[in-house]
Amino acid sequence: MKLKIDKFPEYLINFTTVDFDKYFLNKNTILDIGCGEGEFIVGLASLYPKRQFIGVEIKYGRIIKCLKKAHANKLHNVKFALCDATLFTTKVLKSNSINKVFINNPDPWPKEKHQKNRLVNLELLTGIYQKLKRKGSLIIKTDSNEYFREIKRTILKTNLSPDKSIDLLDSSIPLTKFQKFYKKDDKKIYSIKVLKK
Numbered sequence: 725m726k727l728k729i730d731k732f733p734e735y736l737i738n739f740t741t742v743d744f745d746k747y748f749l750n751k752n753t754i755l756d757i758g759c760g761e762g763e764f765i766v767g768l769a770s771l772y773p774k775r776q777f778i779g780v781e782i783k784y785g786r787i788i789k790c791l792k793k794a795h796a797n798k799l800h801n802v803k804f805a806l807c808d809a810t811l812f813t814t815k816v817l818k819s820n821s822i823n824k825v826f827i828n829n830p831d832p833w834p835k836e837k838h839q840k841n842r843l844v845n846l847e848l849l850t851g852i853y854q855k856l857k858r859k860g861s862l863i864i865k866t867d868s869n870e871y872f873r874e875i876k877r878t879i880l881k882t883n884l885s886p887d888k889s890i891d892l893l894d895s896s897i898p899l900t901k902f903q904k905f906y907k908k909d910d911k912k913i914y915s916i917k918v919l920k921k
Contacts, residue, residue, distance in 0.1 A: 732791035737805040739816045751776040754824045757809045762790030767898035769802040777802040814851035825862045828900045832868035856920040865915045872914035887919035
């Protein structure tokens with residue numbers, strides 16, 4: 725399996741090297757947590773070549789698809805980390821290094837006994853707050869109303885503040901694979917944007 729990843733070293737983050745820190749220097753950097761197969765972040769990187777993008781995904785097969793998409797589009801402003809999202813956000817990223825974070829349709833784990841597995845929790849949100857630059861923002865989208873209400877309650881326990889503004893990037897973001905399915909079925913997507921003041 726390692727050989728498949730080794731075919732695309734220019735797109736894979738080795739966060740144990742000095743080069744990883746250099747990636748952030750004076751850059752407008754956008755993070756996609758749980759980037760899936762990469763259609764969302766690759767779409768954004770194509771639209772905004774002067775910004776830096778990082779996708780984080782824990783599933784090997786999905787990362788391979790991300791790397792292939794970046795390679796096929798000949799992108800030079802996107803990299804991917806095969807890593808647990810909470811670990812990457814809280815332990816690997818430097819403080820005040822990220823301008824914007826997206827979390828698109830995290831698994832809602834609808835059964836009560838599985839809800840402890842949910843990605844968006846206080847630990848992750850606190851980590852995101854620390855890593856965001858001043859006036860950096862976080863956008864979360866989910867198709868689960870119950871999960872959305874829980875996310876909003878958890879955000880209230882952090883220093884993140886509601887943000888109603890919509891910048892150019894926010895208004896031009898592509899749909900993820902799941903969001904395309906939901907749109908086709910007229911399924912509602914719940915969205916919240918918060919800001920580090």
